[in-house]
Amino acid sequence: MSWQRVFGHQRQQEMFANAVRRERLGHAYLFAGPQGVGKKLFALELAQTLLCEQSDSTQFEACGDCSGCRQVLSSTHPDLMQVSLPEGKTELPIDLFVGAADKRGREGLCHELSLSPMHGGHRIAIIDDAEKMNIASGNSLLKTLEEPGPGAVLILLAIDPDQVIQTIRSRCQSVFFGTLEPADITGILHQQGIAANEALIEQAVQRSGGSVGKAIRWLQQSEEQGNIDTDVLAKIFCRGRFRAEELARVGEAILGQYKSDPGSQREAAKSIVENCLSWLHQAITKSEVNVIQQDAWADAMEQCFEAILQIDRRATVTTVLDAFYHDLEINLRPTWN
Ligand SMILES: [Zn+2]
Missing domain, CATH: 3.40.50.300 (P-loop containing nucleotide triphosphate hydrolases)
Known part of the structure; x- marks a missing residue:
């Protein structure tokens, strides 16, 4: 072997x-x-x-x-x-x-x-x-x-x-x-179980200059770019007022990095929603919210799942995200009054 x-x-x-x-x-x-x-x-x-x-x-x-x-x-x-x-x-x-x-x-x-x-x-x-x-x-x-x-x-x-x-x-x-051939780099990334979608892997290979090390670094960076900082999330979901416009601004900045690449943009959009989902999930399990809030936050998590589904079904990502921000705002607003 x-x-x-x-x-x-x-x-x-x-x-x-x-x-x-x-x-x-x-x-x-x-x-x-x-x-x-x-x-x-x-x-x-x-x-x-x-x-x-x-x-x-x-x-x-x-x-x-x-x-x-x-x-x-x-x-x-x-x-x-x-x-x-x-x-x-x-x-x-x-x-x-x-x-x-x-x-x-x-x-x-x-x-x-x-x-x-x-x-x-x-x-x-x-x-x-x-x-x-x-x-x-x-x-x-x-x-x-x-x-x-x-x-x-x-x-x-x-x-x-x-x-x-x-x-x-x-x-x-x-x-x-x-340097390595593109097919070899793709093979190594698959063999090492680097969890990225095919569009991202293809981009990484293109930018690798024949070095698998470079391809991996690029993938790690792009993964980081799709992620929202926990502090930023805490500010967005701040007790007292959900800041939809702040989430929209952060989301736009992330998507802007992938303008010329619809595949990666879709992944980044999904990552934005997944970030919100895991933040909500954590907040609920940490019992940081009261019972009334819990219902609303559970609904908000449902909205996250729905948005991910829409993105997977290849709906236009900006439309999905705009609706997602709006729905979250409607859903989370009354819980603080
Ligand atoms: Zn041996």
Whole structure:
């Protein structure tokens, strides 16, 4: 079942399959290419394939089920090490490679890589953000690159290989990863269960520039844009007076972002009503309203369902929303008198 989660990069897969088959696997690779195209996933899949206990060199496929595979998938395999830029840091510190000052040479990635494999034939290190290595970190890695331990495989990941220290870069085989095809990005979004409608996914793919990371970020942003802030909702449904005109204003601003895209506009309209619905639901369950109000608010929730139904039936969204704001106002007004 291996390699199914890697979309695209077929040429690179074949290259590694051949290298493994011919027992010509190198000991240091630099994976270079744009952000969010799957370099790290590829590196992890390669590591799993090499550490799988059921796989041999002719298959180049991990079983996904042996203890080696499971340990790779849960990031607990003793023969797989990973380092990346620590939170809040701008460089990969030397400690990651050779241990802290009082434990120099006895800890860190270089020490780990010098040991013999615990389980199989390989000991693998994935170094993310390789362009963030400073001179000291780079120097500490040189010896490992020149005299790797038994079965050691280093995989460095970088967006811009020219930013990787030259002495490191020249000791690695460069493997370039291009941008992804639209169909691959769509496939990844579906595989990851990214809950967006097809129109939104299509737009995200169009704006992704071949990077699934970018597509996901765009989807997250557009989702946020369709959402009304809780504070704003509290103001709109403020005790004492429902502010229909304020809801209309907020709604208009949201829909305005999708003028040229009716599909997304419909989704945004639905999201506006859903926001109101969940706010009303919360207010009722928190018993923030008295009994008379509760009836009116329950009716208001019915109006939300009705509006969602209308939107789903492809009625004109602005007409549905205008009627929705108006109905809410009529319904909620008497409860405060
Ligand atoms: Zn396996």
